[in-house]
Amino acid sequence: xxxxxxxDSGNIDVIDQSSIGDVQLNIRLDHQSEFFQWFHFxxxxxxxKAHRFRILNASKSAYADGWQDYxxxxxxxxxxxxxxxxxxxxxxxxxxxxxxxxxxxxxxxxPYSYERHQSLIHQAQLSDHCELHDLGDTLDGRDIALLVVGxxxxxxxxxxxxxxQHPGETMAEWFVEGFLERLLDEEDGxxxxxxxxxxxxxxxxxxxxxxxxxxxxxNAVGVNLNRExxxxxxxxSPEVYHVREKMLETGVDLYLDIHGDEALPYNFVAGCExxxxxxxxxxxxxxxxxxxxxxxxxxxxxxxxYPKDEPGKANLTVASNWVGEQFRCLAYTIEMPFKxxxxxxxxxxxxxxxxxxxxxxxxxxxxxxxxxxxx
Ligand code: GEM
Ligand code: ZN
Numbered sequence: 001x002x003x004x005x006x007x008d009s010g011n012i013d014v015i016d017q018s019s020i021g022d023v024q025l026n027i028r029l030d031h032q033s034e035f036f037q038w039f040h041f042x043x044x045x046x047x048x049k050a051h052r053f054r055i056l057n058a059s060k061s062a063y064a065d066g067w068q069d070y071x072x073x074x075x076x077x078x079x080x081x082x083x084x085x086x087x088x089x090x091x092x093x094x095x096x097x098x099x100x101x102x103x104x105x106x107x108x109x110x111p112y113s114y115e116r117h118q119s120l121i122h123q124a125q126l127s128d129h130c131e132l133h134d135l136g137d138t139l140d141g142r143d144i145a146l147l148v149v150g151x152x153x154x155x156x157x158x159x160x161x162x163x164x165q166h167p168g169e170t171m172a173e174w175f176v177e178g179f180l181e182r183l184l185d186e187e188d189g190x191x192x193x194x195x196x197x198x199x200x201x202x203x204x205x206x207x208x209x210x211x212x213x214x215x216x217x218x219n220a221v222g223v224n225l226n227r228e229x230x231x232x233x234x235x236x237s238p239e240v241y242h243v244r245e246k247m248l249e250t251g252v253d254l255y256l257d258i259h260g261d262e263a264l265p266y267n268f269v270a271g272c273e274x275x276x277x278x279x280x281x282x283x284x285x286x287x288x289x290x291x292x293x294x295x296x297x298x299x300x301x302x303x304x305x306y307p308k309d310e311p312g313k314a315n316l317t318v319a320s321n322w323v324g325e326q327f328r329c330l331a332y333t334i335e336m337p338f339k340x341x342x343x344x345x346x347x348x349x350x351x352x353x354x355x356x357x358x359x360x361x362x363x364x365x366x367x368x369x370x371x372x373x374x375x
Pocket of ligand 1: 260321
């Protein structure tokens with residue numbers, strides 16, 4: 001048996017692979033960080049034999065309570081990813097699988113490769129409605145890609161979307177793929193209507209370095225980008241620095257920051273109720289967005305989510321809080337589950353790349369609904 005992870009977003013350390021019934025592994029920490037939880041590795045072995053993989057350091061991961069009821073994903077063809085038997089016991093995450101073929105990939109969630117990211121942005125620019133821009137360099141020397149969709153203009157509403165500040169939350173870029181696919185679909189009435197008076201600024205991957213490195217939560221120097229929005233720097237957080245500068249240039253009327261959550265088996269939003277400038281206008285815009293999304297899809301709910309911030313107590317280093325405060329605009333963090341949507345469970349796939357894409361399409365319809373309101 002051979003276990004490898006030397007590939008795009010690969011992450012595993014082999015401790016002992018002498019027995020296929022008791023393979024001992026550890027997840028590697030994000031570089032220069034204490035965070036870890038994302039894993040992605042390849043097993044070349046014998047089909048038809050029962051394998052048992054024990055991730056020994058699972059209890060020390062960033063969100064260990066997220067392992068409860070979690071099922072790992074696996075794939076033979078790197079396209080179709082399905083859930084495999086997984087239990088969290090005695091502090092270890094144990095994956096039990098009898099592969100049908102000799103070579104299998106296992107991961108925390110369906111990976112979104114840097115190659116797919118490059119194809120996403122380059123195919124998008126083929127559209128007459130889309131321009132591909134480069135905002136600057138990451139610390140490993142990758143581009144910070146921005147897609148501008150729609151004709152820019154002073155009177156236009158400006159909608160900003162960022163995704164994957166936390167690179168292991170790959171559902172965020174699957175969401176953007178679905179959002180963008182609909183937005184560029186010239187047969188889609190919602191897309192055609194919203195583009196009449198709105199321009200979209202979309203960053204499909206805020207953290208390409210962390211993505212390729214197989215990180216859960218940080219960039220190349222171990223920085224959590226979603227705590228950098230008040231005082232970003234070129235030395236520590238150029239990804240945030242460059243995107244924030246562009247936002248200050250364009251202005252923002254609506255902002256969505258797309259994430260994944262390790263523990264809560266739901267899709268939900270986190271708003272700006274703790275911001276100093278939060279008022280009835282913003283509360284009413286938040287409600288209009290949520291009501292629209294509740295009507296559009298049963299995949300969204302507003303009962304379960306993060307505890308609300310106390311008035312004036314928001315952490316303004318967090319993207320959606322800083323943007324909401326800076327531009328006095330509707331600004332949401334959108335969270336999808338690593339596990340499943342408990343309201344609409346799917347035993348074979350759980351929450352998935354395809355459901356993330358569909359949720360992105362549905363959120364575009366909610367944006368169209370609320371962007372017309374007095375922002
Ligand atoms: C969160 S997202 C920020 C939470 N925002 C509010 N308003 N509570 C984080 O960055 O810790 C979770 C995530 O990473 O997805
Ligand atoms: Zn996140």
